[in-house]
Amino acid sequence: MDLTYTEDQQMLRDTVRRLLAERHDFPTRQAAVTSGDGRAPGLWATFAEQGWLALPFSEENGGFGSDEVDLSILMEEMGRALVVEPYFGAVVLAGGLVERLGNPAQRAALLEPLIEGRHLLAFADVAEAGAEVSATKSEGGFTLSGRKQLVLGGAAADVFLVSASMPGGGMGIFAVPRGTEGLKASAYMLADGSRAARLELDGLSVAQSDLLGANEDAMTTIDAVRDRAVACLCSDAVGAMEAALDATVAYTSERQQFGRPLSEFQALRHRMAEMAVKCQEARASALLATVSINAEPSARIRGVSGAKAKIGRNARSVAQEAIQLHGAMGFTEEMATGAWFKRLFVFEQLMGTTAQHLARYGAEITRPEVLSQSLLQAPAEG
Amino acid sequence: MDLTLTPAEAAFRTEIRQFLDSELTADVRRASRLNTSFLAEPEIGLAWQSKVNQRGWVAPSWPEEFGGPGWSLAQRYIFDQECEMADEPHFRGASIKMIAPVLMRYGTPEQQDHYLPRILSGEHFWSQGYSEPGSGSDLASLKCKAVREGDEYVINGSKIWSTLAHRSTHMFALVRTNSEGRKQQGITFILIDLSLPGIEIAPITSICGTHEFNQVFFDNVRVPVAERIGEEGQGWEIAKYLLEFERGGSFAGGLLRAMHCRLLRIASRPATDGTRPIDDPLIAARFAEIATDIDANDMLELSSMSKVQSGGNPGPVPSSTMKIERSRIRQSITELTVTVLGPAALEWEPQRPLYDLPETSEAEEDIRAAAAIYFNTRSQSIFGGTNEIQLEIIARALFS
Ligand SMILES: Cc1cc2nc3c(=O)[nH]c(=O)nc-3n(C[C@H](O)[C@H](O)[C@H](O)COP(=O)(O)OP(=O)(O)OC[C@H]3O[C@@H](n4cnc5c(N)ncnc54)[C@H](O)[C@@H]3O)c2cc1C
Numbered sequence: 119m120d121l122t123y124t125e126d127q128q129m130l131r132d133t134v135r136r137l138l139a140e141r142h143d144f145p146t147r148q149a150a151v152t153s154g155d156g157r158a159p160g161l162w163a164t165f166a167e168q169g170w171l172a173l174p175f176s177e178e179n180g181g182f183g184s185d186e187v188d189l190s191i192l193m194e195e196m197g198r199a200l201v202v203e204p205y206f207g208a209v210v211l212a213g214g215l216v217e218r219l220g221n222p223a224q225r226a227a228l229l230e231p232l233i234e235g236r237h238l239l240a241f242a243d244v245a246e247a248g249a250e251v252s253a254t255k256s257e258g259g260f261t262l263s264g265r266k267q268l269v270l271g272g273a274a275a276d277v278f279l280v281s282a283s284m285p286g287g288g289m290g291i292f293a294v295p296r297g298t299e300g301l302k303a304s305a306y307m308l309a310d311g312s313r314a315a316r317l318e319l320d321g322l323s324v325a326q327s328d329l330l331g332a333n334e335d336a337m338t339t340i341d342a343v344r345d346r347a348v349a350c351l352c353s354d355a356v357g358a359m360e361a362a363l364d365a366t367v368a369y370t371s372e373r374q375q376f377g378r379p380l381s382e383f384q385a386l387r388h389r390m391a392e393m394a395v396k397c398q399e400a401r402a403s404a405l406l407a408t409v410s411i412n413a414e415p416s417a418r419i420r421g422v423s424g425a426k427a428k429i430g431r432n433a434r435s436v437a438q439e440a441i442q443l444h445g446a447m448g449f450t451e452e453m454a455t456g457a458w459f460k461r462l463f464v465f466e467q468l469m470g471t472t473a474q475h476l477a478r479y480g481a482e483i484t485r486p487e488v489l490s491q492s493l494l495q496a497p498a499e500g
Numbered sequence: 501m502d503l504t505l506t507p508a509e510a511a512f513r514t515e516i517r518q519f520l521d522s523e524l525t526a527d528v529r530r531a532s533r534l535n536t537s538f539l540a541e542p543e544i545g546l547a548w549q550s551k552v553n554q555r556g557w558v559a560p561s562w563p564e565e566f567g568g569p570g571w572s573l574a575q576r577y578i579f580d581q582e583c584e585m586a587d588e589p590h591f592r593g594a595s596i597k598m599i600a601p602v603l604m605r606y607g608t609p610e611q612q613d614h615y616l617p618r619i620l621s622g623e624h625f626w627s628q629g630y631s632e633p634g635s636g637s638d639l640a641s642l643k644c645k646a647v648r649e650g651d652e653y654v655i656n657g658s659k660i661w662s663t664l665a666h667r668s669t670h671m672f673a674l675v676r677t678n679s680e681g682r683k684q685q686g687i688t689f690i691l692i693d694l695s696l697p698g699i700e701i702a703p704i705t706s707i708c709g710t711h712e713f714n715q716v717f718f719d720n721v722r723v724p725v726a727e728r729i730g731e732e733g734q735g736w737e738i739a740k741y742l743l744e745f746e747r748g749g750s751f752a753g754g755l756l757r758a759m760h761c762r763l764l765r766i767a768s769r770p771a772t773d774g775t776r777p778i779d780d781p782l783i784a785a786r787f788a789e790i791a792t793d794i795d796a797n798d799m800l801e802l803s804s805m806s807k808v809q810s811g812g813n814p815g816p817v818p819s820s821t822m823k824i825e826r827s828r829i830r831q832s833i834t835e836l837t838v839t840v841l842g843p844a845a846l847e848w849e850p851q852r853p854l855y856d857l858p859e860t861s862e863a864e865e866d867i868r869a870a871a872a873i874y875f876n877t878r879s880q881s882i883f884g885g886t887n888e889i890q891l892e893i894i895a896r897a898l899f900s
Contacts, residue, residue, distance in 0.1 A: 246843075268843055309848045309871045375638035385888060434835075441707075441878050445636050445886065446661045449706050449879050456707035459878075463871070467843045473782065 119494060121405065123187070131191045137168065138199035144454045147200050151311035155274060161203055166235030171209055179217055179229050186346070190353040190408040197357030200457050202312040204238060207271020210350050212239035212279050214343045219291060219330040228277065228293065240275035242266040242317055243469075244289060244340055251319055253282040253290060259325040260285075262292060262300075265318045270468070272315025273305035279330065280319065281340065288335030292328045299323075310457070310464040341415075345422045348469050349407035352425045355433050355465045356397070356404045362440040362458040363393045369444055369455075386443060393439050396432040403428045406493065416488060417495065423470070423479040430472030433462040505574070513578050520586040523551055527855075529587040533762070534854040534865055536872035537712045538590065538879070541853050542625065542667040545591030549622045558620050559596050561750060566604055566612065567620050573805055577751055584754030585761070594663070595619045595626040597750055599672045602689070602742050606730045615691075629659040629673030629692070629716065630739065637889050639674070640683045640736060644718065646675035646690060648725065648732075653677070653690060655698075655721040661883070665714040666701050668694055674735050687735035691727040698722075708876035710852050743885060744819045751805070752826045753798035759833045760794060763787070766866050767840045777840040790832050797825045817897050820890035827880035827887060834874040845870045 123131070142158060150158035165171050174189045175181020182188075189210070196205060209232065216228045216239065231237040242251070243266070251264030262282055269278065277295050284290045294301055300322030303315045330336065367390055370380035380386055403425035410421025437459040441448040448455040466472050483489050505513070531544045539545065552558045560576045562568030571579065600619055603612050618624040635642040644657030655675060665671060671692045678686030694701070698721040703711045730738050767778040767787065777783050804818035838845045844867050851857055854869055881887040 268846065307848045307850065308846045309875075311848075314846075374634070375636060375641070377638075377641075385891075438878065442881055442886070445882055446631070446713075446879075449882060451705040451707055451709075456875075459707065460875070463838070463874075464846060467838075467846050471839070471842050473780075473839070 121409075123191075127187060127191055130188060131195065133168075134170075134192055134195040135198070137164070138195055138201065142199050142201060144200070144457070147202070147457075148451075151202055156202060156307065156311065156313040157274065158201075158203065161201075162235055165203065165205065166233070170205070171235055172233045174209060174214065175217055175229060175233065179225050180233050181229075186349070186408050186411045189350060190404065193350045193353040194357035194404075197354035197461065198361040200310075200358070200361075200454065200461060202310070204240070204271030204274055204313070206347070206350065206354070207240050207269075207314075208232065208238045208275065211243075211270065211343065211347045212241040212275075214346060215241055215279055215291065215340070216293075216330065218343055219336055219339050221331060224293065224330055237276040238271065238274050239277050239279060240269050240272040240315070242269045242272070242278050242280040243344075244281040244337075249316075251280055251282040253284050253292070253324075255285050256323060259323060259328065260290075260292070262294070262319045262322045262324060265316065267316050269303075269315045269317055271313070272303060272317070273313030275303075275315070278303070278317060280317070281336070284333075284335075289337045289340060290333075291330040291336050291340070292324045293330060294319075294322065294324060294328065308464055310460040312464070342418070344469060345418050346411045348422050348426050348475075349404070349411050351465060351469060352400075352404040352407045352422075352429050355429050355462060356400050358458045358461045358465070359397050359400055359429075359433055359436045362436060362455060362462075363390065363397050365453075365455055365458075366390060366393065366440045366443050369447070373445075380443075389439060389443060393436050396436050400429045400432045400436075413495065416482060417491075419478060419482050420488060423475040423482070426470060427472055427476035427479055430466045430475070433465060434472075437462040505578075509574050509578060512575055513582065516579055516582045517586075519555065519557075520582060520588070524548075524586050524588060528589060530859070530865070531853070531855040532587040532589050533862075534869050535590070536708050536852070536854060536869055536876055537710050538876065538883075539593045539664065539712075540589035540591050541855075542664065544589045544855075546622045546625070548589045549591050553620055553622070559592075559600065561597075562600060562616075563604070566600075566616050573802075577753075577802065577805075580751040581754035581757070584758040587758070590755070592750075593626075594628045594668075594672075595624065598628060598742050598745055599626050599691075601745050602672070602729060602738055605741065606689075606734075606738050610726075611691075611729070624670055625664070625668045627662045627665040627668040627671045627694075629662055629665075629671040631661045632658060633660050633715075637886055639739070640687065642674055642676060642687065644673070644675050646677050646688060646723070648677070649722075651725050652722045653688075653725060653728070655690075655692070655718040655723060658715055658717045660715045661704075661713045662701075662716050663713050663883075665694065665716050666703060666711070670694055671716065672729070674739055677732050677735075684736040685733055687739070688732050689729040689735040689738045690723055691729065692718075692721065692723055693727075696721050696723070706876070706879070708872040709848075709850055710872075710876075744816065751801050752822070753794065753801050756794045756797065756826065756829050756833070759830065760787075760790060762866070763833050763837050763840070766837060766863075766870075769863060783836070783840060786832075786836055790829060790836065793825065793829050793832070797822065797829060800825070816893050820893045823884060824881075824887050824890050827877075830877045830880050834870070834877045838870050838874045841867055841870050845874075848872075 170192060172181045173184045177183040213232055216225060232239055246267050249265050249267040251262055253260040253262050277293050280292050280294050282290055300320045302318040305313055305315050308314055370386060373380045407422045407425035410418050440455050441459055444455050447453055528548060549558055556569050559568050560571055560579050564570035603615055630639055632642050632644055646653040646655045671694055673690055673692055674687050675690055676686050677688040698719040700717040702715045704713050705711050768776050770776050849868055
């Protein structure tokens with residue numbers, strides 16, 4: 119067991135934090151969010167240069183073969199710096215899916231340009247009530263019809279990975295380039311300023327070769343990729359929570375009322391101390407999620423869904439406190455406080471809500487053999 | 501003691517319902533539902549105000565001599581409940597609920613005769629100039645300066661967070677006329693015509709995406725001494741009187757109940773798989789808890805208002821309690837609403853006001869407004885004196 123960052127990991131964190139602070143300060147970020155496409159000019163190219171787009175992929179697929187902890191570090195800093203570039207949707211979620219599900223040709227075609235920053239992917243997810251796509255068999259391939267409501271990073275995506283229920287049952291994923299006949303993608307803004315898209319597929323034709331992998335049911339892989347993505351979101355949220363706490367501590371140390379800094383009032387000090395408690399818990403939960411990503415499903419669900427539920431609860435409280443302790447300033451768009459608050463609101467709703475993850479975790483943890491199990495795992499046999 | 505309506509009161513309720521049914525048009529109700537701020541957009545609010553004014557009902561809590569309808573407490577309560585349940589635009593803000601009671605108590609007959617009728621008609625629309633960049637919770641530290649020159653005060657400085665100042669004709673403000681002695685002593689209460697030269701109003705956008713408040717700059721603005729309320733240096737006493745009205749001097753129970761009813765409507769809509777959020781035991785429990793909060797707050801309002809029938813002052817501890825509880829309840833309702841809606845509430849519509857957008861179904865419009873309303877209600881525990889400051893007032897009373 120080892121739960122400390124390596125020197126390389128500390129360096130990664132410092133580099134990312136410094137670079138984002140330089141290249142993506144709050145005014146720059148606000149300008150990007152309110153601009154037409156919601157992107158910060160040139161930032162994605164920097165991500166590519168820094169190798170961040172390659173970070174989560176194996177060397178075989180042109181990546182760095184970094185581990186999950188590296189990715190969590192990167193995600194945490196993105197949350198702290200309020201990055202709205204489609205890193206999560208394109209690289210973590212869609213890229214992760216292609217890496218695990220695609221055949222060698224598909225991986226080469228989709229991942230290489232992603233890693234080089236030349237094109238973007240987005241995953242049109244499975245788990246959306248009322249937004250389903252179904253595939254029917256047609257000559258030489260399939261026909262897709264239906265819609266998707268919340269495609270993260272879909273506004274700028276060049277290729278959509280569309281999940282569809284297959285004629286013989288099970289779930290398939292098709293790579294559908296933007297501009298394909300029968301595909302309508304409309305971009306919109308989420309409450310935190312990031313961009314998503316909704317898709318309408320109207321009898322769209324795809325070839326058998328557009329189906330990721332072979333003809334197997336992709337659901338197990340999708341679940342695993344989604345869990346990994348949820349763990350990443352948890353790290354993102356921890357970054358946003360800690361930043362909101364840091365900003366609140368800094369603000370109340372500066373802001374004078376009644377002849378002294380607000381930070382000298384014990385009632386407020388304890389409120390911020392409580393925020394710190396919640397941030398600490400959240401950090402621990404996110405770490406558990408991160409190191410559970412590759413565990414067998416039961417341990418993975420326990421680690422990941424437990425963290426999403428726990429952090430969801432804590433994040434809401436920390437975000438609301440940050441606004442309150444900033445007073446009216448926290449209620450303005452010109453302070454980052456509101457932006458962290460909104461990002462954490464969005465966090466709670468994405469990839470399964472706080473309540474849904476709590477239920478999923480609850481179903482797992484009420485099995486005595488799971489509940490009684492220590493977090494430390496026995497070594498793999500053989 | 502009992503809560504029963506008399507037959508006359510029940511008949512009164514019918515009369516109010518009939519009025520609201522016929523006058524509160526569907527588009528005005530829609531504008532209320534799509535309002536992402538605390539107060540209605542002035543064009544909606546003022547148009548509605550003039551309709552209510554024709555019936556003489558605009559200022560239910562005002563005494564008859566000043567143009568109030570002369571209602572009993574029960575009638576006022578019924579009226580408020582009915583208006584809120586019918587989605588009346590929320591327009592009784594700084595004009596009717598704040599500056600008017602101050603004018604009645606501290607104003608000269610000339611000031612009363614001039615201003616009160618114009619408040620009723622909506623010709624004058626007021627904003628509140630208390631806070632300054634350096635003076636929020638510690639309001640008495642304010643610096644905006646008024647120097648007397650003959651029959652005028654010359655005002656220099658700035659006010660911040662002034663809600664709807666950009667749409668107002670007037671502002672009532674606290675200004676510093678003396679820097680010696682205790683800081684509370686040198687404060688004077690003054691009425692400022694916002695069309696005077698030297699006033700500049702800069703917008704501030706809030707996290708719910710609306711321009712509702714402003715910073716207001718005063719550069720050698722000359723205000724006649726006749727626009728002063730009370731004596732020079734009496735401003736702090738007057739300010740505290742007004743704040744008790746702002747915090748608790750009226751009923752909020754109707755609005756909270758109306759919001760809760762709306763949440764129930766949203767939570768009762770079946771999802772595509774047929775399940776209804778309200779059938780989820782966790783949501784049902786949270787929903788019921790909020791209802792108990794509303795009932796308790798409502799009773800507190802009724803009983804403390806009973807003590808101060810007709811235009812009186814509710815007193816600091818009940819006022820502060822109501823201010824705290826109202827803000828918490830509103831926040832819980834809007835929070836549970838977005839929880840119920842889940843990812844559907846994530847799409848952000850930057851256009852304001854929302855009612856300018858093409859009409860869609862009520863369900864879709866509820867979804868469209870939900871996140872912005874949730875964000876907006878975070879301000880409830882900040883404005884009008886933060887919840888921390890309310891707790892301080894209560895604590896001081898406990899230990900005095
Ligand atoms: C939407 C909105 C509308 C408003 N409209 C108006 C208006 O029309 N006119 C107007 O004059 N003002 C208005 N205000 C301003 C409002 O009255 C102030 O925001 C409020 O008084 C708090 O002041 P502040 O924002 O400077 O916070 P600060 O005083 O800086 O307080 C920051 C935080 O510290 C806490 N705090 C401060 N002192 C203490 C203490 N001694 N002990 C414990 N905690 C403490 C506060 O509770 C708060 O949580 C509005 C504010 C908002 C958000």
